[in-house]
Amino acid sequence: MTPEQFFGLYIFILAAFVGYQVITGVPKLLHTPLMSATNAISGISLVGSIVAAGAHYNSVSTALGFIAVTCATINVVGGFLITDRTLKMFKKRKPGGK
């Protein structure tokens, strides 16, 4: 393993712990928005696909990169939109009832 790869492993393990800690704090009420939010965040694979699509390494990489950019964009754009749409619906009882 190169030092860079070791460093990546450190980051992965620490991020997984942070993620687990943060996510245990999410109430069951919001588990669906949590799922769509993490979907949107996992659209971060855009970062990898953008380079593959734009670097012109070879035509196969460009084509695969294009497919990947499309898929990841669907997740990012759609994921954040739908999360916000869901979260907007959660309202507290108005004081004094309605």
Next chain:
Amino acid sequence: MIGSLVDLLYIAASVLFILGLKGLSSPETARRGMLLAEIGMLMAIVGTLLHHDIVSYEWIVAGFLLGSVIGVPIAVLIPMTKLPERIALSHAFGGLAAAMVGVSEYYRHGEELGAIKMGAIGFEVMLGALTFTGSMMAFGKLQGVITGVPVTYRFQNVSNISLFAVTIGSVAYLVYDPSRHALFYAMLGLAFLVGLLFVLPIGGADMPVVISLLNSYAGLAASATGFVLSNNVLIIAGALDGASGFFLSIIMSKAMNRSFTNVLFGAFGAIAETAPVSVAQTAGVNEGSLEDAGMLLENARSLIVVPGYGMAVAQAQHAVRELADLVAKHGATVKYAIHPVAGRMPGHMNVLLAEANVPYDQLYDLDAINDDFSATDVALVVGANDVVNPAAKTNPRSPIYGMPVLNVDLARSVIVLKRSMNPGFAGIENDLFVRPNTMMVFGDAKQTLTRIVAELKK
């Protein structure tokens, strides 16, 4: 110079993602949190566009446009009852994107790859591919294109596990000798197949666990991409997603009192499916009319509504709220009891009721409300079945014995809205339906509720 700017943007993005998820710990801070995550995503994308390898932008922009053209309408137009389908699809896209990046990296570097990088690519492609087909299968089952009933055949588990072992073995061999191109593509094909075959035997009622697991896999695949490209923001975001999916799967499995292995290999309900409702059982059913149900509700001092997947199917959440509001107007206390696995994904019922303008402080979790049933006049069960089955508490021979259920049977009276006497998705008989204090009202939940509302308004 640009390199460190990109790195700074990535660090900021990672922090914003974590803060964004932290915001989800309360409905009041959730939207602000998501805004932070969105800003983080934007920063990561801008940073990537500055990457020195990029020579032209036409395919990138084309992908952005096509992705938005597909993604935006789905997100804006999809009805809330179809959210599980949309989530399954997005796992599929996430998996496919990761797999494609992995294949592209392998195609470029092939035999020059070191062992660790090859391992990461193999892992990424395998997970991405099986997440893709597995999620498409889950989507098909949720949509009803593919039967929601578990599909089983002889030696299914043995053949599935062997297939998976061969796939992992291929990855291992590629780490040893990355120059075997044919083996790499065979592994890709196998992984696609494994995804399909693993989800095939899983029944509709187990979908919350499967969807959570696939969520986790999609995240791990993204993380593996980060190892391949030595990109830390990918590693971090993927790890967050993976941890979240893993945590949700644990909660869902616990709520069904089953282990991962049991969900994945148990083909739940396959045997009980054929067992018909016995004549003796149907004979004991106390069928009520709309007037009877209306009368009970009119005189109730307290009401607990228990929604299930049937409410989503009938799109009855608005009718439920209307009825509950009316009962509340008569002076009764109204609460909603949400079982963690009611519906087809974590939090499904909460979202539907929120959509129908039910304030979220009326929604109670299983543990928070289970002691209240014995002091409640009426429990109204709308399209829920297994999650209210008392056999889980009393009958050690029941397939769901030990699963935590809502104590609906302890309420003074129970009204069950159900389409017919057919057993639920898991095919298990429910003796709640034949108890003396239970009144069954058959028919489409939405129509029944609307008619009861009309009855109460008289």
